[in-house]
Structure formats: structure tokens, C-alpha cells
Amino acid sequence: MEExxxxxxxxxxxxEAERCLYCYDxxxxxxxxxxxxxxxxxxxxRTDNLKGARxxxxxxxxxxxxxxxICPEESFCQSVCTRIKMDTPIKIRELHRYIxxxxxxxxxxxxxxxxxGKIAIVGGxxxxxxxxxxxxxxxxxxxVFEKKQLGGVPANEISATRLPEEIEKKEARFxxxxxxxEIKDIAIKSLGELNEEYSAIFxxxxxxxxxxxxxxxxxxxxxxxxxxxxxxxxxxxxLPHFKRIGVIGGGNVAVEVxxxxxxxxxxxxxxVIYRRGTKxxxxxxxxxxxxxxLGVTFQFLAIPKKIKGDKRVEGLVVTRAxxxxxxxxxxxxxxxxxxxxxxxxxxxVVIAIGQKADVYFPKxxxxxxxxxxxxxxxxxxxxxxxxxxxxxxxxxxVVECVADGKKAAQNIAKYLEGGKNV
Amino acid sequence: MYKKIDLSMEFLGIRLExxxxxxxxxxxxxxxxxxxxxxxxxxxxxxxxxxVEGNSVPLKYPMMSSFGSMSRKVIGLGNIDLxxxxxxxxxxxxVKILKEVFPEKMIGASIMGAKKEDWxxxxxxxxxxGVDLIECSFSCPQGSMGEEAxxxxxxxxxxxxxxxxxxxxxxxxxxxxxxxxxxxxxxxEVAKAVKKGGADxxxxxxxxxxxxxxxxxxxxxxxxxxxxxAYSGLSGPAIxxxxxxxxxxxxxxxxxxxxxxxxxxNWRDVVEFMSVGASNVQFCTLPMHYGFRTIKDLKRGxxxxxxxxxxxxxxxxxxxxxxNIKSQDExxxxxxxxxxxxxxxxxxxLCYSAxxxxxxxxxxxxxxxxxxxxxxxxxxxxxxxxQVCPVDAIKMNEKIENSNNVHYFVEKR
Numbered sequence: 001m002e003e004x005x006x007x008x009x010x011x012x013x014x015x016e017a018e019r020c021l022y023c024y025d026x027x028x029x030x031x032x033x034x035x036x037x038x039x040x041x042x043x044x045x046r047t048d049n050l051k052g053a054r055x056x057x058x059x060x061x062x063x064x065x066x067x068x069x070i071c072p073e074e075s076f077c078q079s080v081c082t083r084i085k086m087d088t089p090i091k092i093r094e095l096h097r098y099i100x101x102x103x104x105x106x107x108x109x110x111x112x113x114x115x116x117g118k119i120a121i122v123g124g125x126x127x128x129x130x131x132x133x134x135x136x137x138x139x140x141x142x143x144v145f146e147k148k149q150l151g152g153v154p155a156n157e158i159s160a161t162r163l164p165e166e167i168e169k170k171e172a173r174f175x176x177x178x179x180x181x182e183i184k185d186i187a188i189k190s191l192g193e194l195n196e197e198y199s200a201i202f203x204x205x206x207x208x209x210x211x212x213x214x215x216x217x218x219x220x221x222x223x224x225x226x227x228x229x230x231x232x233x234x235x236x237x238x239l240p241h242f243k244r245i246g247v248i249g250g251g252n253v254a255v256e257v258x259x260x261x262x263x264x265x266x267x268x269x270x271x272v273i274y275r276r277g278t279k280x281x282x283x284x285x286x287x288x289x290x291x292x293x294l295g296v297t298f299q300f301l302a303i304p305k306k307i308k309g310d311k312r313v314e315g316l317v318v319t320r321a322x323x324x325x326x327x328x329x330x331x332x333x334x335x336x337x338x339x340x341x342x343x344x345x346x347x348x349v350v351i352a353i354g355q356k357a358d359v360y361f362p363k364x365x366x367x368x369x370x371x372x373x374x375x376x377x378x379x380x381x382x383x384x385x386x387x388x389x390x391x392x393x394x395x396x397x398v399v400e401c402v403a404d405g406k407k408a409a410q411n412i413a414k415y416l417e418g419g420k421n422v
Numbered sequence: 423m424y425k426k427i428d429l430s431m432e433f434l435g436i437r438l439e440x441x442x443x444x445x446x447x448x449x450x451x452x453x454x455x456x457x458x459x460x461x462x463x464x465x466x467x468x469x470x471x472x473x474v475e476g477n478s479v480p481l482k483y484p485m486m487s488s489f490g491s492m493s494r495k496v497i498g499l500g501n502i503d504l505x506x507x508x509x510x511x512x513x514x515x516x517v518k519i520l521k522e523v524f525p526e527k528m529i530g531a532s533i534m535g536a537k538k539e540d541w542x543x544x545x546x547x548x549x550x551x552g553v554d555l556i557e558c559s560f561s562c563p564q565g566s567m568g569e570e571a572x573x574x575x576x577x578x579x580x581x582x583x584x585x586x587x588x589x590x591x592x593x594x595x596x597x598x599x600x601x602x603x604x605x606x607x608x609x610x611e612v613a614k615a616v617k618k619g620g621a622d623x624x625x626x627x628x629x630x631x632x633x634x635x636x637x638x639x640x641x642x643x644x645x646x647x648x649x650x651x652a653y654s655g656l657s658g659p660a661i662x663x664x665x666x667x668x669x670x671x672x673x674x675x676x677x678x679x680x681x682x683x684x685x686x687x688n689w690r691d692v693v694e695f696m697s698v699g700a701s702n703v704q705f706c707t708l709p710m711h712y713g714f715r716t717i718k719d720l721k722r723g724x725x726x727x728x729x730x731x732x733x734x735x736x737x738x739x740x741x742x743x744x745x746n747i748k749s750q751d752e753x754x755x756x757x758x759x760x761x762x763x764x765x766x767x768x769x770x771x772l773c774y775s776a777x778x779x780x781x782x783x784x785x786x787x788x789x790x791x792x793x794x795x796x797x798x799x800x801x802x803x804x805x806x807x808x809q810v811c812p813v814d815a816i817k818m819n820e821k822i823e824n825s826n827n828v829h830y831f832v833e834k835r
Contacts, residue, residue, distance in 0.1 A: 014492030021812055024771025025789055085768040086813060 004161045004290055005069070008091075008098040017045040020090050021082055028077035028092060033403035034067075036060045038077055038092055045095060054103040057096060062133040062179075063126050063402050065105070065171040066154045068097030069163050071399050072284045105174045114181060116140045117199035119412060122188045125152020126398045127204035127389025129172070130405025131412075133179045138413045141181035143198070145188045150176055152206055153390075154398055157230040159260045165234070189360040191385065200412045203364070203372060203380070203387040204405065207355035207395060213248060217307025218351070226257045226352035233260050242348040243268045246316050248304055249352035250274035251395075255283040257350050258296040270296050273316065273344065275303045277323055280331040299344065303336055307349055315345045355395050369394065377411040378404060386412055427725035429465075431736045433701055434597035434622050434679055436528050436554050440465040441692070441736045442720050445625075445683050445704035446532035446557060446601075449714075451506050453516050460520065462714035463721065466528025467520070468704070471505035471559045472513040473533070474540045479507045487634040487644035487654060498661070499707050500634035500654030502645060504564050505534050510547050517551040530555035532601070534562065538588045545592035556596060557681075558589055558621075561603035561628035563655035576602040579615045586619025599681055601625035604668040613676040623679035625704065627668045629655030630684075658707040661685040666698055670747050673699025689723030696736065697743035756820035756829065758803025760784070760796050766815035769793060773807035773816060781806050805831070 008016065026039040037056050044053035057064045073079075073093040081089035116139045121128045124146035132142040149155055151172040154163055176183070188194060194201060210225045212218065222242065226249070233239060239261060245268060247258045254272055262270045272291070274281065277300050281288060292298075302318040309315070320340035323332040357370035365373045365381040371394055372380055372387040379386050388404030390396055429440040444467045450456045451470035460467055473479070481504055490497030506513075513531055520529045531553050535541035545556055560576035576582050582600070590598050600616045602609070604627045616624050634654045635644040643651025662685030669682050682700030685707075686692055692703045708716050724736070733739060760773075769792030777785040784800035785807065787793075794807075808816040808831075818831035 011492060018491055018493060021768075021770040021772060023769075024775045024787065025792075027769075027792065082768050082770045 002161065003069075003164055005094075007101045008094050013045055013095060013098040014048075016091055016095055017042050019083060020046075023082050027080040027082060028090075031076045031080045033076065033397075033400045034061045034406065035403075036077075036096075038096075041099065042090070042092075042095055045099065050099055050103050053099045054105070057099065058105065061399075061402060062130045062175055062405075063154070063171060063398055064096070065100045065167050066126070066163060067399055067402070068093060068100045069167065070154065070158060071096075072286075072397055074285055075397075076399065105171075106178075109178060111178065112137065112139050114139055114141045117416065118143050118181065118197055120145060120188075120194050120198040120201045121204065122194075122201065123152070123204040123206055123389070123391075124148075124150040124172075124183070125204060125206050125389060125401065126154065127206075127401035127405040127408075128152070128202065129175050129179075130402040131202045131204065131388070131409045132405075133175060134406050134409030135412065136179040136181070138409065140199075140413070142179065143182045143184060144180050145184045145186050147185060147187040150180075150183070152401075156234060157227055159230065159233060159256055159263075161259065161263055162256070191361060191363055191382065199384070199416055201385045202405075202408050202412065203361060203385065203391060204389045204401070205358075205360065206390040208358045209356040210351075211354040211356055213304065213351045213353055215304055215306055217309060217313070220307055220309045220313050221311055222309070222313030222346075222348040223307060224348065224350045226253045226350055227355065229257055229350055230260065233264070239264050240348060241265070242346075244346045245270050245348045245350060246299075246344055246346045247272045247350045247352055248274075248316075249354070250276060250280065251282040251352065251354065252284060252287060253355075254350075254352035255281075255287050255291050255296075257352050259287070259291045259294055261350075262291070262294045262296050266295065271299050271344065271346075272296060273299045273302050273304060273318065275301065275321055275334040276331060277301060280323075301334060302344075303334055305341060308343060313346055313349055315343045316349055317341055317343055355390075357391055377414075378408045379411065379415070384415065427729050429721060429725055429728075429736055431702070433528070433681075434555065434599075436466075436597065437526075438465045438528055438702060439526060440721055440724075441696070441702035442717060443468060443528065443530075443681070443702055443704045444709065445706045446470045446530075446559065447706035447710075448501075448503070449706060449709045451508070453519070456516070456520065457523070459709065459714050460524045460527050463717040464527075464705075464714065465702070466530060466554075468530035468532050468555070468557050469506075469513055469516060470508075471532040471534050471562070472508060472510050472544065473505055473535060474543055475509045475511060477509070477536070479504050481507055482647055484645045484647065488658075489635055489660075496707070496711050497659050498632075498634075498656050499658040499710070500632055500644070500656050501629070502564065502652050502654050505532075505559065505562065510544055514547055514551040517548060517553050521552045521554075528554045530557055530599075532557040532559050533589075534559045541585060541588045542592040545589055545596075545598075549593065549596050553596065555599065556589065556593055557599040557601055557625055558585070559601050559628075560585070561601050561605075563603070563605075563629055563631040563653065574603050574605065576600070576612055577606055579611050582612055583615040583619040586616050586621040590620035590622075597622040599623045599625045601628055601683070603628050603630075604664050604684075605631055609668055609671050610675040613672040613678060617676055617678050623681060623701075624672060625681045625683050626672055626700070627665055627684050629657045630661050630664060632656035657684065658711075659685055659687045662687070662691060662694075666694060669695060669700050670698035670744065673741060674744055674747065689720045689727065692720065692724055693727060693739055694743075696739040697741070698747070699741050699744060701737070701740055754822065756803075756822055758805070758818050758820045758831070759798050759801045760803065760805070760807050760816055761819045761830075762794060762796060763815045763817060764793070766813050767793060768813050768815070770812060772810045772812065776806050776810045808833070 020042040028038045041053040041056040077092045078089040118141045121144045124144045135142045301321045306317040319336045321334035324335040327333040386408045388408045389401035446468040487500045488496040533544040598621045600621045642649045665684035682695035683704035774785045774787040784797045786795040820829040
């Protein structure tokens with residue numbers, strides 16, 4: 001599948017970089033979870049010093065190819081750009097991507113010898129690999145436990161229209177080749193499986209489970225779960241040839257599934273069915289706009305009640321809702337309107353209402369949702385065992401997971417070196 | 423229809439319908455192009471410098487190179503041009519036709535010669551052809567012809583006076599402008615020599631000798647002709663400040679008519695050129711970059727300016743800024759301090775960076791509020807913070823010691 005967004009031309013990048021004010025103590029850098037020195041790399045674009053610009057980002061961020069494509073800039077750096085007070089924010093992520101698309105990661109790479117102990121990294125997604133890179137730079141030997149291919153959600157689930165496979169593979173290969181000491185093709189589910197070889201452990205298993213929609217008919221043929229569908233799409237399988245598909249949910253995954261289905265077959269009807277209103281959508285604005293451009297439609301204030309059908313899906317019975325008070329999430333809650341049920345005729349339903357943590361590591365303390373509890377330095381209740389990324393935060397962004405991985409690595413080194421800052 | 427504002431004026435006895443002249447340069451080197459320029463509304467034209475038939479003019483291409491940011495590549499334009507490849511026989515014909523088609527426009531011609539006979543022959547033939555004005559190039563950065571080939575004529579005070587006299591002798595009542603170079607030790611002495619020689623006016627000034635750039639991979643100079651390059655004549659907005667100074671210096675010290683040339687790119691620049699003493703303004707890089715259609719904005723912008731300022735003629739602007747230009751030691755000594763216009767500030771912190779690393783460390787930075795705070799004790803009023811502020815949120819508060827006279831120095835661009 002072809003990428004939706006195109007990279008900046010040299011001229012576009014130069015004009016955009018020229019707009020940057022090069023703020024002192026730049027707010028965009030503070031807003032970036034990975035604290036990428038944004039003003040500095042933009043200055044390097046101005047002087048056409050792209051290798052220097054890559055060094056600046058790469059120093060702060062191991063997943064630079066991926067984040068240049070999928071980082072939700074409207075939530076982070078761009079949302080606080082000083083330029084907003086004058087006209088429009090600098091397109092920071094696009095400039096970031098312009099650098100990665102025009103430079104090679106392997107240049108200027110210099111590694112210190114790995115002379116220190118082995119650290120177990122459980123889970124090879126963005127948090128795990130960010131931790132790997134930092135630890136390796138401190139001279140440790142990171143050993144990654146991963147059953148699937150390295151790269152986590154970006155590698156396995158994010159659609160190729162947003163993150164082409166060759167980009168994400170290039171990135172994971174680069175990190176693996178230069179920073180990972182060893183990969184073990186084992187799924188670790190308890191601390192006891194790790195022998196005493198390891199000086200410390202970092203748990204970054206992410207969220208492997210998917211929330212179920214508990215309504216009648218959820219076992220019919222034609223009912224799919226979003227992540228499974230995205231994984232299939234990513235690995236090249238054709239999706240079922242349904243002509244009318246409803247996607248239940250209002251988050252990024254729901255919108256992404258809808259876009260993927262529409263791109264695969266532009267003639268099919270794809271509707272996102274969401275129980276709240278437009279303002280409550282959790283998906284990023286840009287992705288919603290892209291979905292609408294592709295022809296995805298939205299059904300708001302519609303609470304799924306039953307999936308209709310004999311053996312196969314025939315439709316979705318929904319109840320019309322109105323918005324009530326705000327709930328704990330700060331968003332207005334949908335209140336069903338009595339006797340307002342209606343049927344949306346569909347051949348397939350995709351459930352995309354969220355992910356959950358699978359409960360592993362019995363000795364590690366977790367909250368009610370099964371997420372691992374950590375202190376400020378990302379250490380769990382078990383000494384020497386750290387955790388970060390989605391398994392701690394719940395569903396989050398790549399850049400936040402990267403920030404956790406970096407922070408964990410710094411704290412692991414500090415812990416192992418008797419409180420010394422590395 | 424809209425009110426018409428009269429931009430016409432007298433210049434050395436010639437009636438100009440507006441003060442915007444196409445200078446002796448590529449835009450006036452082809453008959454059709456010069457014709458189109460006049461038709462588009464330019465007030466006059468000075469045909470590209472011509473010479474006697476015996477002179478060879480070995481033009482080399484590519485001729486141009488520029489510098490500037492990616493989005494505006496021509497901040498400075500360099501050329502390795504020479505005078506026109508068309509000799510006086512061709513120019514005579516063009517002058518006759520242009521004068522016939524455009525009797526209301528100023529038709530001028532530029533000349534360059536090696537010896538007295540050349541200069542005077544050129545003048546005589548042009549005069550006969552009906553030219554309104556003769557300009558003499560004493561300043562082509564690629565060098566003059568004659569005994570000191572390669573050197574600009576206007577770099578010698580004696581030669582300037584001598585050749586100006588030859589030309590004026592032959593021109594008699596036809597006005598003569600001498601086009602000088604700013605590349606001299608004392609521009610006033612040169613201007614005095616022009617006057618002493620009897621010429622009617624000065625064209626101040628010309629392009630400036632420069633080296634446009636070097637390819638950092640091959641070390642070829644720009645423009646590169648099979649890897650080799652030469653010094654260029656620099657024009658365009660980059661040289662405007664130098665031209666302004668040249669015009670002002672002459673206007674303050676020598677009583678002679680000036681035609682401004684070098685770096686004017688819009689009607690605002692025209693006002694600046696005229697306010698320091700130019701009576702009209704010549705253009706080359708602007709039409710070369712954006713075409714003759716630029717005349718529309720020049721005329722409208724200038725006309726509205728005159729009307730808004732209550733001026734009746736373009737000549738009312740001439741010299742207006744001169745009384746305010748002093749030597750550094752003659753300037754008053756106000757106590758100047760930077761002042762923040764808080765509601766305009768966007769919190770970029772550039773003033774803080776500039777002051778802490780390049781000023782007097784007189785600004786504190788509130789990182790919570792993203793606001794600068796100015797320390798009046800430490801601030802010396804250098805105005806660097808004002809220069810870097812992208813939204814003009816800093817002005818300089820000027821007070822004269824023991825006086826209530828407060829003035830705000832705000833640059834309007």
C-alpha cells in the first residue's frame with residue numbers, strides 16, 4: 001500500500017525551516033516526551049546540514065524513522081509552537097521526516113565497548129528498544145526477549161499507508177544490529193524464567209489483549225477485532241471482501257482500521273460507529289481528516305446493542321444517544337434515548353474499543369486494569385526490575401514509550417552503579 | 423475611476439512622466455525589450471552602454487549568479503557582463519525609433535570610450551539621433567576601455583574630471599550624467615571632479631565589485647564557466663544600504679543633480695533614495711527578476727505615499743532626510759533603554775539569547791511565563807534585542823539627560 005503523506009521537497013523544507021524562530025528554551029522541545037532538540041535540528045536544515053540534523057535527533061531518540069511519520073505532533077511539539085501566536089505552527093514532524101528520508105542512520109555511529117553486565121529487556125517494542133540503545137551506549141549488554149519480530153506495535157500493526165514496512169524494518173534492523181547483544185525467541189511471563197545472568201530487568205511487553213464488546217452476536221462470522229485485522233493487513237493478507245463494514249470505537253485504532261479498509265477497497269462502505277459525539281473522539285485530528293478524505297463515514301451518538309444475524313453478520317442494532325454529564329475521562333457520557341433503536345445494515349463488524357494488559361509477572365504489583373505500577377524512576381515493587389511503555393501507561397504513543405525506555409535505562413544504570421548519574 | 427496622482431517632474435530640463443527609469447543594463451539591451459518597458463509605463467530608459475564600432479565586446483555566458491535564502495534566491499545578483507555588443511550605429515537607429523514612438527518618454531543612452539575621439543564621436547552621433555540624455559559609464563566593474571583597461575575610470579579623480587569635460591564639450595546643451603562607482607576612498611572628491619568637468623549630474627552609483635560565491639565541493643567561483651569564474655558586479659537589495667550612503671554623501675557635499683541607482687527594489691526604496699538626494703531612481707535587478715509589470719506597484723505605491731504625506735510632486739521628497747544625517751560625533755546622547763510591549767511579545771526568547779550572548783546580559787528570562795525582563799541598570803540601549811524580535815515587541819525609550827524630552831525609537835519596515 002502506498003503511503004498517504006509525502007515527504008517534504010528540499011524547497012518546502014527550507015521555507016518551513018526558515019519560518020522557525022529558533023526560540024530560546026524552545027517550548028516544542030519541552031513538550032516532546034523524548035526531549036528532541038527541535039530548534040537545533042531545524043537550524044541545521046536551514047544550513048542544509050542534514051547529517052548534523054540526524055545526529056541531533058538520533059542522539060535523543062532511537063525511533064526516528066518511525067516518529068518522523070507517526071508522531072502525533074498536534075498533541076506534543078506543534079501544539080506549543082511559538083509561531084501559533086503569529087500565524088501557524090511549524091510543521092515539525094514533517095521536517096523531522098525530511099531529515100530521516102534524506103540521510104542514512106549508520107553514518108557517524110560510534111559505540112563504546114560493551115563491558116558491563118547483561119540486562120534483560122522483555123518485549124522488543126519502542127520502549128524496549130529505546131532502553132536497549134541507551135543501555136548499550138552506557139556499555140551494558142542488552143538481551144531482548146521477543147517472540148515476534150522486533151519493533152512492537154509500529155512494526156506489527158500500524159498500517160503501511162502511514163508507516164511503510166521497509167522504513168520500520170530498516171529502523172528495527174539498525175537498532176538490532178548495532179545495539180542488541182542477543183535476541184531470545186522466548187515469551188517471558190514470570191521473573192523466575194530469567195536466570196541470574198541478568199543484572200537488571202526491563203519489562204516492556206505492551207498491551208497484548210483486546211477489550212471485548214459484550215453484546216449479543218459478538219461470536220458471529222464477520223466479527224473481527226481491530227488489532228488482529230491490522231496485523232493481518234500489515235503482513236500482507238487481503239482483508240475479507242465485505243462491502244459494508246462497521247468499525248466500533250472512536251480512538252486512533254478504530255480510525256486507522258476504517259482507513260485501511262477503505263484504502264483496500266474504495267468501493268466498500270466503511271462507517272465508524274461511536275457512542276459519543278465528534279468532540280469526544282479520541283483519535284488524532286489529522287487521522288480523522290485523512291479517513292474522511294478517503295470516504296470513511298461516521299455515525300455518532302450510536303450505542304451498539306446487538307450484532308444482528310443468523311450465522312453471519314447482517315447488521316448492527318444501535319440505540320441513539322444524547323450527551324450527558326462528563327464522566328471520569330472528562331468527556332461527556334452517552335445517555336441512551338428510549339425506543340430509539342435502529343439497524344445499520346452491515347456484512348462485517350470490527351471491534352476497536354481498546355486494549356488491555358495480559359496479566360503476567362505475578363510478583364510485580366499492578367493496578368486494577370492490570371497495568372504495572374512503578375515509582376518515579378520506573379522501578380517496580382521488585383528491586384532491579386523496571387517497567388515502561390504501554391504496560392505501565394496504557395495505550396500511548398511511540399514517543400512516550402521511547403521516553404520511558406530512555407528514562408528506565410538511565411535509572412537502571414544509576415541503580416547498578418550505586419546511585420551514580422551516568 | 424480612481425483619483426490620478428501626478429508623478430511627473432522635471433529632471434535636467436527633461437520632463438519625466440514618473441521618476442522610474444530603466445537603467446543601462448540587460449533590460450535595455452534589446453530594442454523590443456526596451457520598447458516593451460516603455461510601453462509598460464516606465465518613465466524613461468537609458469539604453470545599455472554602447473561604444474564605437476571598432477571595440478570588440480566579448481560577452482561570456484552564463485553571466486549571472488545570485489545569493490539569498492531558498493525562498494528568495496536573488497537578494498544579491500552578480501553579473502560578469504560588459505557593455506552592449508551593439509555598437510553606436512545600431513543604437514542611433516534605436517534612439518530615433520524610440521523617440522518617434524514615445525515622444526513623451528525620456529530616451530537616454532549610455533556610452534563608454536577609450537580615447538577622447540571615441541567619447542566625442544559617440545556623443546555627437548547620439549545627439550544627432552535625438553537622444554534626451556547621455557550617461558557615461560565610468561564604473562563598469564569589469565573595467566573601462568582605454569589606457570588603464572581593467573580599472574574603473576571613476577576611481578581616478580583626474581580622469582573623471584578630464585573625460586567628463588570631453589563629453590560635456592561635445593554634448594553642449596544635451597544633459598550629461600556620469601555614472602560613478604562607490605568603490606573609492608572618497609566619493610565626495612569624485613563627485614566634485616564630475617562637477618568640475620562640467621557634467622550636469624551623477625548617477626550614483628553602479629554595481630559593486632564582488633565575488634558571488636564558491637562551490638564548496640569543486641571550489642569553482644560563481645558563475646562558473648567550465649570551472650573558472652571572475653569577479654562580478656553586485657546589484658539588488660543587498661547593495662541598497664551602500665547606494666543610500668553614496669547618494670547621501672554626494673548630496674550633502676556637492677551641489678549636483680543625482681540619479682539614484684543600485685539596489686532599489688520597491689517604491690519604499692524609491693522614497694528612501696530620493697529623501698537622501700536622488701531626483702529619480704533607476705532600476706535593473708527588479709525588472710530582471712520580476713519583469714516590467716513591477717512598474718504598476720512602483721507608481722501606485724509612490725503616488726499614494728505622496729498623497730498620504732501631503733506632497734504635491736516627487737521632487738518634494740528630494741533631500742528630506744539629509745538634515746538628519748550627521749557624523750557620529752555630532753549625534754545627541756540620549757539615555758536609551760529597551761522597553762517591552764508585553765501584549766505583542768510571543769515569548770520566543772530571542773531577545774534574551776541576543777542580550778545574554780551578544781549584548782550586555784541585561785535581560786532575565788522567566789521560563790514559566792516565557793517572558794523577558796529588562797534590567798534598566800544593565801541595559802545600555804544597544805537595540806540588538808529590538809533587531810532580533812520577530813514581532814517588533816521591543817522599542818527603545820530615549821531620554822535626554824535633565825530633560826523631559828522622551829522619544830521612542832521604533833523601526834518601521
